[in-house]
Amino acid sequence: MSPEKVVIIGGGAAGLMAAEVLCETHEVHIYEKGKALGRKFLVAGKGGFNLTNAIYGEELYAKYQAPSFLQTALSGFDTKACRQWLAKLGIPTYTGTSGRIFPEKGMKPIQVLQKITDRLHQQNVQFHFQHEFVSFNENKQVVVQCRQQEITLSADYIVFALGGASWSVTGSDGTWTNAFNKTGIKTKPFQASNCGVNVAWPEEFKSAYAGSPLKNMQVSINDFSMKGEVLITEYGLEGNAIYPAVPEIREALKGKQTVYIQLDVKPQNTTDQLLDKLKGKNVQPKNYKYDFKLNALQLALLKLYTTKENYLSPELFCRQLKNIQIPITSLRPVEEAISTVGGIDTSEINPDFSLKADPKIYIVGEMLDWDAPTGGFLLQGCFATAYCAGKSIIAATKFTKL
Numbered sequence: 001m002s003p004e005k006v007v008i009i010g011g012g013a014a015g016l017m018a019a020e021v022l023c024e025t026h027e028v029h030i031y032e033k034g035k036a037l038g039r040k041f042l043v044a045g046k047g048g049f050n051l052t053n054a055i056y057g058e059e060l061y062a063k064y065q066a067p068s069f070l071q072t073a074l075s076g077f078d079t080k081a082c083r084q085w086l087a088k089l090g091i092p093t094y095t096g097t098s099g100r101i102f103p104e105k106g107m108k109p110i111q112v113l114q115k116i117t118d119r120l121h122q123q124n125v126q127f128h129f130q131h132e133f134v135s136f137n138e139n140k141q142v143v144v145q146c147r148q149q150e151i152t153l154s155a156d157y158i159v160f161a162l163g164g165a166s167w168s169v170t171g172s173d174g175t176w177t178n179a180f181n182k183t184g185i186k187t188k189p190f191q192a193s194n195c196g197v198n199v200a201w202p203e204e205f206k207s208a209y210a211g212s213p214l215k216n217m218q219v220s221i222n223d224f225s226m227k228g229e230v231l232i233t234e235y236g237l238e239g240n241a242i243y244p245a246v247p248e249i250r251e252a253l254k255g256k257q258t259v260y261i262q263l264d265v266k267p268q269n270t271t272d273q274l275l276d277k278l279k280g281k282n283v284q285p286k287n288y289k290y291d292f293k294l295n296a297l298q299l300a301l302l303k304l305y306t307t308k309e310n311y312l313s314p315e316l317f318c319r320q321l322k323n324i325q326i327p328i329t330s331l332r333p334v335e336e337a338i339s340t341v342g343g344i345d346t347s348e349i350n351p352d353f354s355l356k357a358d359p360k361i362y363i364v365g366e367m368l369d370w371d372a373p374t375g376g377f378l379l380q381g382c383f384a385t386a387y388c389a390g391k392s393i394i395a396a397t398k399f400t401k402l
């Protein structure tokens, strides 16, 4: 009996993982609208290339918004399994700061991608470049376009892995939502995640400090807190202490012109410890820099967002050090974001990532509406959903053949 045919649409991280799982048991075809595979994967590789993270179990699940939706996938292919898979492909990894897992030093992103695709070539996965998914026809079959010609695809199973909507130059532009909406599959509008935030800096402050980092900060909003680095930019703030706060900021901005985040420039000290520094001393505002070991940027921020009365009172100033209120006006545009939320509504999806409306169609990766912070959790989520879908197809296929 000839193997069943699986069509995967989208040749990014999730599509490649689906092919990896299925290539030994099925005839696998990848349709990709661009001329190459994994372009966003390569973009990710330009910064700190976090392939996954060292945490696992409950700690891992808690990193994801919509954890119950993703938990089965994340336990079926967790961060340890991800590292084992990478090692098997010849991609050694190491654990960096905050548990981030990187490819071994000296290994370039293109080499990582090559190792993943080499195995797919060896297993005769067939690649169809410049084929763009455009619609479902009246029989709900998938239609792709290649050189202005429309082609209807037939397959036993279809896996969609079309990505989110940021960095459209990499191919993931989110235009596919129309085709799904027309067949009655609900989608949510894309919104930026893991992105910078806009702050209306005064010109003088911007020209003096844009590009300067604030290290060892604590960013808080509502019940959320994160320690790390904050970078001052022309438009506002970004950095590893800002990105994880974006879901809270996004929620808080609903219907509001401005929301405030709290910046603690002395997270290593309690307010009482800071107040102790005042005891027995005649602390003067002109000496704050030395008394509290503040740099020029920290002082400039404090001056910007502290009332004169609070600035001139050493005690009130102490309290201000742990609570600078920064006004955020909006998130940066979707196009610039590291990842997006929105896409296929999770209520449309079965636990194995097949569509409730057609269980032979699977949806994986960032095109689903879930969220996670940077640190390897995005790729891990994409890999895990695709792995789960692939395993479900194998299980269904065995069942059919029995």
Ligand SMILES: Cc1cc2nc3c(=O)[nH]c(=O)nc-3n(C[C@H](O)[C@H](O)[C@H](O)COP(=O)(O)OP(=O)(O)OC[C@H]3O[C@@H](n4cnc5c(N)ncnc54)[C@H](O)[C@@H]3O)c2cc1C
Binding pocket: 009, 010, 011, 012, 013, 014, 015, 031, 032, 033, 034, 037, 038, 039, 040, 041, 043, 044, 045, 047, 048, 049, 050, 051, 052, 131, 132, 133, 134, 161, 162, 163, 164, 166, 167, 170, 171, 172, 173, 174, 176, 337, 338, 339, 364, 365, 366, 367, 374, 375, 376, 377, 378, 379, 380, 382
């Ligand atoms: C600057 C940056 C840095 C990042 N760094 C990290 C990191 O260090 N660690 C981490 O975990 N994550 C990181 N990410 C996020 C991570 O790269 C993505 O979450 C992940 O690549 C998404 O995988 P995907 O397969 O779902 O989608 P994509 O990788 O976007 O792939 C989707 C594919 O589908 C194709 N496609 C789209 N529409 C169609 C269509 N209609 N027809 C046919 N093909 C189509 C696209 O061309 C693309 O090739 C980063 C992202 C960015 C932008």
